[in-house]
Amino acid sequence: MTPNAYRRSEHLRALWPWLPLWTAAALLAIFAHGPMPLFSTRTLAVAWEMWHGHHWLVPYVNGQPYSEKAPLLFWMIHAGWAVFGVSDVWPRVLEVGFGATQLVLVSTIARRLFPDRPWVASATPWMLLSLSYAFLFGLQIMYDVLLATWVLATLLCLLPTERRAEPRWWLFGLCIGFGLLTKGPVMLLHVVFPWLLGPLWNDWARTHRARWYGLGALGVLLGLAMLLAWAIPAGFSGGEAYRQRLFFTQTAARVVNGVAPAADLQNHARPLWWYLLAIPVLMFPLAAWPRAVAALAMLRRPLPSGMRFSLCWLVPAFVTFSLVSGKQLYYPLPELGGGCLLLAGAIALLRERHPQLASTAWLGTWPLALGGALLAVFMFVLPDLVASNRLHGEWFDEAVDYSRYFSVLFLLLGALLLLRGRGEMRRLAIAGLIGTLAFNTLFTLTAWHKYDLTPSTDLLAAAEAEQRPIAYLGAYDAQFHFAARLTRPITEIRGDAAIAAFAQAHPDGLIVTHPEKLTAADRRYALLVQPFRSSWIVIWPAPVLSDVQAGQQPPEPTTPTRIYPAPLRP
Incomplete structure (x- = not known):
């Protein structure tokens, strides 16, 4: 077996633990109940109206052209409906496929950025699958999950391989185009900074600046040309009002005023520091892992190229989205993979530069284990608290029939996190995934009837x-x-x-x-x-x-x- 073939086989074997585990959990969760109002039901409604009315260029909602989104996700739904018939099964399987693709892409990105640190490539997908918010939002039939996939694919095109240092510019442009056809110009905000800051992390970009920026600009133009190839005929097909919204009220306003249209900016207006407070939610449970927090705090120069890449991606994107008035938790969803990449690289550096500190027990998962134990105790005594009228609320009152069963599960997850020895990160990821799946199951058993239309x-x-x-x-x-x-x-x-x-x-x-x-x-x-x-x-x-x-x-x-x-x- 050649060295390259051996490395490929090693990479395929590395997919085995986390890819089927995440896929099984996601399929169980997404089919536990029906599509969620209002996100998933609206996406399905647009796809249905396009399908029934044979509107292949212009998305429609409630009989009117829908200028809020580009059509790629709807086309992908239609492709499955053409084969399997119209139902909500294919769109849900499609979303699970997007999530699985993200795991593979982030693992490949980590392997290229940290070729001499194989642990990073192994750890990054585990970290990503542990994120509760990413898992739960991935159950929505939404554009952002597909957008995150194209963002990762675009950034992968910039990275050097063993045989080629120069990016594959035509693939770079195609992936940008597919991202633009998924959610419009916001795609550029997710991918443009690693390209613009390329000389800070990429040796080839530093020595070939003209080619890096020239061909990169052509790649961006290719992506924009793909968007215009749809938008121009769609604008004429959808009528004057739709054309005005598509090119000016929506597209231009998103660029000038900040990602969202005026109505969304008004409805979702948040303060400048809002995303800073959202980081613990977006990155849970990793945000409560002392080893990850210590690794970030101990970062010192010089940083390897993989760490510089992550910072060139995350820091400008975070600042840009913070400056935008309209904010939602799912807007930075594509950056969660980059956050896991940064954490994995930081922990790898902590192990190399401070091995004694990295091995200390107090940096382990004990805060999460303690949180799991406290949650288990609360869920066990919840029926008594409700019965004695000391605690009431629609969520508490509905959970009492099942809370003690789930308290046992969370107690076991807490015990899993207290185990010592190798595999701490994987135990954390498995506990995070199972815990999130448990909450989704509890929601299905107790509260889904309030969302079932x-x-x-x-x-x-x-x-x-x-x-x-x-x-x-x-x-x-x-x-x-x-x-x-x-x-x-x-x-x-x-x-x-x-x-x-x-x-x-x-x-x-x-x-x-x-x-x-x-x-x-x-x-x-x-x-x-x-x-x-x-x-x-x-x-x-x-x-x-x-x-x-x-x-x-x-x-x-x-x-x-x-x-x-x-x-x-x-």
Whole structure:
């Protein structure tokens, strides 16, 4: 066996422990319950409307062109539907595939950046799969998971291999293009800094600056050309209003005003330091691992090229996203792989430069073990606290039937983290993954019924089959369209006058409302009442709701209201 073939076989063997473990956990979690409103249901709704209406260029939502996102994810969903038929199974399998690809990519990146430190390539994917937020958000049918995959693939194209020091510029440009077709110009903010700062970490870039920047700029232009190859014909196909939003209100505003459109900037406005406080959440449980914190604190120059690459990627991206007014936890999702790469490299340096400090027990996983033990105790006594009226809340009251079973699991995970000896990082990763899967399972058993819109979508699907018009009081987020397979738009209405006008125009129509609390009229005259998150979904015959809103006595219903009881205990 040649040296290269031997190294490839070693790398394939290294995939065995973490890749099937993460894939099995992700499949169990993503199929434990249905697609989550409102993220996953909206993505599926857009894909469904494009599919049903044969709109291959322009995404649609609720009958209108959807300028918020580029179409690559929808095309990938359509490819699976063309083979397997329309369902939510393929999109969920697709998301799991994206996550698995990220693990392979980050392992390959670590292997190229730290060729003389194989532990980093082994540890980085373990660290990434341990992150609770990345795992849970990866269960959403969303663009950011695919975007993170293209970001890692783009950065991989910049890295030298054993045979070639120069980047593969055409692949660099193609991956940028696919990222742009996934979520638009924000793709550039994730990948442009390692390229612009290339001479700080890459020897070839330092000695071939003109070629590095010239061919890199051509790669960026190739990616932009791929985006324009879709956007220009889509703009003309979607009409004047869509074209204005796509090229100016959305695309230009994202670049000038900061990643998000104006409405999102207003709704998601956060202070400058918000992402700094979010780091412990995004990087949990690694953020609570003393060995990782100490390794970062002990970093000193000179730094290997892999560490310089990670810093050239993470620091400018963090500053840029912090300067943007609109902030969401999932915006820096592509950088989580870089964070794990930085931590793995820092721990490797700590072991080399401070071996005695790196081996001390107080840098182990005892804080996480203690946290697991305290959580186990709390979950064990939770039924007694609720029964004695010392603790109440919708989450606590619903968890009491299962909390003691899960307390045993978290106690075992805490014990696993207390074990000494080699394999500490893997034990931490396995405990983090299983603990996150346990929380997802507990959510499925106790709280999913408040997110399951099946009763409402069944009723709306029946109304669609009868050609009955449907309206929504307030802003409609397309949460019913895919599951009910709606083929007509739902009318958004606001105010009593709009309710009366809709009822007069459509006496056989239905109106969906989303009240915070139920009234006696909701329970008596509505067709259906079901809990939804911390509020309710109520579906009315349009004339009945108009009468109630006008203070008139509606006729007695011929069928009783279908009420799905509140999940809280009396």
